[in-house]
Amino acid sequence: MTSKKFNLIILGSAGAGKGTQARLLAEKYKMKVIEMGELVRMAAKQKNEKGRLIAWMHKAGMHFPDNFIEELFDQKIKKTDLSRRLLIDGYPRTAGQAWDLERILKKYYSSRPHLALWIKINDQEAIQRLLNRAICSKCGQIFLKRNIKKCPVCGGQVKVRDYDQDKKSIKKRLTWFHQHVIPAIEFYRRRKNLIIINGEQKPEKVFQEIIRKIEKKL
16 A cells, blocks of 8 residues: 555545545545535534525535635635545535635645546436435435435434435436536546546445555556
């Protein structure tokens, strides 16, 4: 295993398995994970008008302005141990956010390389996975079956997100991914620090491919 310090940005459409791979990678490389969905959920718990607005937008599956996401991320980095490797999940989601993130990483990690990891699956695979997915409303744990009602991790209620309820809603999210996130992925391709992974394999095979390609890239 490489001893080199590096940061990792994990990208992919809904249902690609980013969260699963992020946990495995964090354990292997002793990485600090910053998950944008978690930051948004924490912001939504603020007991003020801003918190209520964020909670409403999040529940509806709306996308937040780039400057709002940049501020959330920057505030989190300020409180992070910069000596550790960093894994970023769920950010950037647009080409504009990719530029924002580039500036932040240069500010806090001026000489450390970062890699972008794209876990790639086709839309039909994503739809099938999301039609079976549910999430804990308390801790954010994702479950691949909808018959689980109580989270075994924290005891919270397991629900289906409003925007995962049916195929029409899911297709809308995937269209947004192609229109907005793919340009962010192209940002990293042009910088030659993009790693593409076949996400349609079993999770352990996906993980093995990721490790092999990271080690080769570094």
